[in-house]
Amino acid sequence: MAILYCSAKRFKQVILAGADRVVNNRDHLNKINVFPVPDGDTGSNMSMTLIAAVREIEALHEVSLETTVKAAAWGSLMGARGNSGIIMAQILSGVAEGIEGRERLLAEDIVFAFSCAVRKAYKAILHPAEGTILTVVRETAEAAEKIVKTEHDLTILLDEMVRAAWSSVERTPLLLPRLKEAGVVDAGGLGFFYFLEGMVRLIHGNMNAGVVIDDEGILNGTMVEPVEHHWNYRYCTEFILKGSQISGDAMKGNLVQMGDSIVLVGDTRLARVHIHTGQPDEVLRYASSLGQVSSIKVDDMLVQHTSRFANPKSIKTTSVVAIVLGDGLKEIFYNAGSELVVDGGPTQNPSTSDIVSAIETVTSSNVIILPNHKNVYPVAIQAAGMTPKEVTVLKTSSAPEGLSALLAYMDDASFDNNVSNMEGAWKGVKSGEIALASRSVTAGGIEVKTGDSIGIYRGEIQWSSASPGETVMNLVVSMLDTANEIITLFYGDSIEKSDAETLQSALQQRFQDKTVELYYGGQPYAQYIISVE
Amino acid sequence: MKIITDSTADLPRDLVQKYDIGIVPLTIHLGEKSWKDFYDIEPDEYCSLLKRSTNFPTTSQPSPQDFINAFTPSVTKGDPVLCVNISSRLSGTYQSALLARSHFPDARIEVVDSLHGSMGLGLIILICAEEANKGTSFESVTDLARELTRKVETYFSVDSLEYLQRGGRIGKAHAFLGTLMKVKPLLHLVEGEVQPVEKIRTTERLLSRFVELVEKEAGEHSRILLSVADSGNNDVMTELLERFMKIPGLSLAYRGKIGGVITSHVGPGGLGISFLKVFDG
Numbered sequence: 151m152a153i154l155y156c157s158a159k160r161f162k163q164v165i166l167a168g169a170d171r172v173v174n175n176r177d178h179l180n181k182i183n184v185f186p187v188p189d190g191d192t193g194s195n196m197s198m199t200l201i202a203a204v205r206e207i208e209a210l211h212e213v214s215l216e217t218t219v220k221a222a223a224w225g226s227l228m229g230a231r232g233n234s235g236i237i238m239a240q241i242l243s244g245v246a247e248g249i250e251g252r253e254r255l256l257a258e259d260i261v262f263a264f265s266c267a268v269r270k271a272y273k274a275i276l277h278p279a280e281g282t283i284l285t286v287v288r289e290t291a292e293a294a295e296k297i298v299k300t301e302h303d304l305t306i307l308l309d310e311m312v313r314a315a316w317s318s319v320e321r322t323p324l325l326l327p328r329l330k331e332a333g334v335v336d337a338g339g340l341g342f343f344y345f346l347e348g349m350v351r352l353i354h355g356n357m358n359a360g361v362v363i364d365d366e367g368i369l370n371g372t373m374v375e376p377v378e379h380h381w382n383y384r385y386c387t388e389f390i391l392k393g394s395q396i397s398g399d400a401m402k403g404n405l406v407q408m409g410d411s412i413v414l415v416g417d418t419r420l421a422r423v424h425i426h427t428g429q430p431d432e433v434l435r436y437a438s439s440l441g442q443v444s445s446i447k448v449d450d451m452l453v454q455h456t457s458r459f460a461n462p463k464s465i466k467t468t469s470v471v472a473i474v475l476g477d478g479l480k481e482i483f484y485n486a487g488s489e490l491v492v493d494g495g496p497t498q499n500p501s502t503s504d505i506v507s508a509i510e511t512v513t514s515s516n517v518i519i520l521p522n523h524k525n526v527y528p529v530a531i532q533a534a535g536m537t538p539k540e541v542t543v544l545k546t547s548s549a550p551e552g553l554s555a556l557l558a559y560m561d562d563a564s565f566d567n568n569v570s571n572m573e574g575a576w577k578g579v580k581s582g583e584i585a586l587a588s589r590s591v592t593a594g595g596i597e598v599k600t601g602d603s604i605g606i607y608r609g610e611i612q613w614s615s616a617s618p619g620e621t622v623m624n625l626v627v628s629m630l631d632t633a634n635e636i637i638t639l640f641y642g643d644s645i646e647k648s649d650a651e652t653l654q655s656a657l658q659q660r661f662q663d664k665t666v667e668l669y670y671g672g673q674p675y676a677q678y679i680i681s682v683e
Numbered sequence: 684m685k686i687i688t689d690s691t692a693d694l695p696r697d698l699v700q701k702y703d704i705g706i707v708p709l710t711i712h713l714g715e716k717s718w719k720d721f722y723d724i725e726p727d728e729y730c731s732l733l734k735r736s737t738n739f740p741t742t743s744q745p746s747p748q749d750f751i752n753a754f755t756p757s758v759t760k761g762d763p764v765l766c767v768n769i770s771s772r773l774s775g776t777y778q779s780a781l782l783a784r785s786h787f788p789d790a791r792i793e794v795v796d797s798l799h800g801s802m803g804l805g806l807i808i809l810i811c812a813e814e815a816n817k818g819t820s821f822e823s824v825t826d827l828a829r830e831l832t833r834k835v836e837t838y839f840s841v842d843s844l845e846y847l848q849r850g851g852r853i854g855k856a857h858a859f860l861g862t863l864m865k866v867k868p869l870l871h872l873v874e875g876e877v878q879p880v881e882k883i884r885t886t887e888r889l890l891s892r893f894v895e896l897v898e899k900e901a902g903e904h905s906r907i908l909l910s911v912a913d914s915g916n917n918d919v920m921t922e923l924l925e926r927f928m929k930i931p932g933l934s935l936a937y938r939g940k941i942g943g944v945i946t947s948h949v950g951p952g953g954l955g956i957s958f959l960k961v962f963d964g
Contacts, residue, residue, distance in 0.1 A: 557882040
């Protein structure tokens with residue numbers, strides 16, 4: 151039976167089916183993720199992004215084709231994580247733009263929407279690389295344009311598109327040497343193939359629609375909106391809570407009884423809490439029962455309100471939001487002046503909505519974002535475009551770069567001065583990291599065995615050895631030049647403090663004219679983050 | 684006319700002699716020992732003593748009697764006296780000078796709060812002394828001194844905020860206290876008080892920020908007059924000066940050493956610059 155058009159109901163079903171197929175193959179996608187960095191999160195990122203799209207569709211009251219497609223686009227934009235998630239979100243918003251005003255979609259409408267999606271996806275990425283999801287989407291769209299000239303049955307169109315997607319996925323290792331070296335196809339491209347394949351399987355009756363939602367215990371930065379402003383909730387109270395099993399929902403439930411404007415950002419081990427309350431002591435007592443409370447800040451807003459009018463200079467002109475992973479690093483960022491720190495890094499990309507809610511929460515209407523990872527940068531750019539606040543995203547791609555920028559921040563300097571001072575402060579910093587190799591591979595002539603400590607600098611593996619100390623030493627040698635003054639180590643949560651200290655003194659011994667500093671970073675993804683400046 | 688200042692002007696000895704500038708010393712106390720600043724101990728010698736000392740230094744302002752003694756010879760001769768002192772936000776020296784003046788109700792004595800210290804105060808004194816040497820009237824030189832207190836800019840950096848904090852001179856730079864990362868704070872004297880500018884990690888960045896601050900003031904129709912001083916940071920200051928000398932239209936008024944009193948409050952490793960923008964024609 152030929153299917154000649156797509157309605158709102160059908161559109162919803164195929165999106166759900168496609169998302170389901172991606173979610174079911176998440177682990178496999180994570181495993182083959184080697185480009186741009188082998189951080190094993192493509193499957194999770196694409197899944198999270200599509201789940202956000204599905205949730206938005208399911209929350210719709212008024213279902214038309216336009217509202218459904220827009221909901222999918224909006225949801226995925228807000229939930230987008232990682233490079234592949236961003237591209238997926240761009241594809242869905244490209245589709246939404248391409249079909250604006252239609253009540254049902256014919257084959258040629260779908261093909262047109264798809265070509266819009268390709269353009270939008272290429273534009274979203276700063277340096278589009280071929281052999282990735284971008285290639286797969288483009289070649290699929292090109293195949294669709296040929297088919298639609300003779301074929302109007304959506305079943306056949308989609309079948310052919312899936313076939314084109316698959317042969318494009320198979321060719322990715324030919325375009326991207328890194329994939330060939332590792333013996334895999336591109337994870338993002340394969341994810342997109344799964345998305346289309348899920349749709350086709352539904353149409354052929356191979357599965358039921360319905361998606362398993364899995365949040366992996368991550369609290370989203372959601373905000374409970376105040377209904378009206380109570381001056382009896384006059385104390386703006388902020389603190390960091392460290393615990394072993396922080397439940398965001400349970401905590402929110404209790405905090406709602408004590409105040410409003412509640413914001414919780416973080417994970418099950420470390421959360422940043424913001425609340426406007428009448429009884430800050432009660433809030434802190436409650437928080438102490440859940441874990442260790444630190445960095446407490448209580449401001450009387452009534453006094454601030456009055457004094458701000460008396461002295462307009464006291465208004466903070468710029469707020470900084472940083473994205474970083476690891477409790478030590480988070481503390482250092484808070485200490486250096488970041489108003490909010492959102493969890494995120496190589497293994498755990500924050501969603502657009504996490505960043506949007508952080509931007510909305512901070513006090514100033516001028517916000518500087520430090521993404522501190524290149525996969526977070528596009529998410530932050532996207533978030534920046536979704537708020538009425540003036541937002542500048544600096545292109546810091548590591549925690550040390552972000553920290554150097556942050557040290558130049560002054561809360562009473564003008565926004566423009568802060569942007570230019572911070573921009574000027576991080577470029578002289580070089581950073582590298584030491585990570586555990588999850589698979590054996592030969593890359594750039596370096597043989598890596600599973601369990602080795604690999605030293606990565608400028609995106610390339612520079613050294614691999616069974617001893618983290620040996621890798622650190624050799625990585626520092628390749629990073630260092632005579633003009634550098636300070637070597638800084640941030641040790642991760644898998645490293646013993648005493649081992650890190652031994653390494654610090656060994657480095658100091660070897661590089662006597664440099665200063666070697668050691669800080670606890672607590673990051674899960676790297677044994678050491680190293681900066682040289 | 685006679686120009687008098689206090690020892691925190693940190694002026695090189697040859698300039699003090701050339702213009703016959705009167706220096707009223709503050710006193711430095713370290714452990715059991717005390718020195719009259721400028722007269723009893725050289726800056727480098729004090730700096731190395733301080734580095735090795737386990738004690739924390741304190742300083743004391745001159746008494747009104749010290750200023751009375753300094754004013755008396757000129758008053759007796761009938762010469763007018765211009766006395767310019769360290770920022771009243773940083774020291775009570777200005778207060779002592781004011782009290783001393785009230786002992787000579789009929790004499791022509793002007794006491795000016797410079798709002799600066801060290802190379803900033805020194806630069807103001809030097810410009811006034813050169814002007815007085817040209818035969819400019821006492822009133823005009825006094826007006827010039829008051830004008831310079833607002834026009835001269837002073838920036839400085841310290842190795843650690845500990846000395847400023849323990850000596851109670853940290854001002855608004857207390858915002859930089861408790862930074863987990865090790866930093867060299869860049870500071871600014873604003874209306875005589877310490878204000879934070881930027882937390883800086885490397886010497887390289889510090890030097891380029893100093894140069895930027897001066898460079899943005901240099902223009903086609905103006906010159907920059909600069910004075911610099913350091914506390915036990917000679918080599919880095921030499922490097923900084925080399926970079927300054929490349930700025931077109933900049934001339935160095937003098938290079939000095941931060942004296943014992945100011946070193947007691949900024950610690951060893953300090954770098955300071957003061958500059959004045961002069962419009963041509």
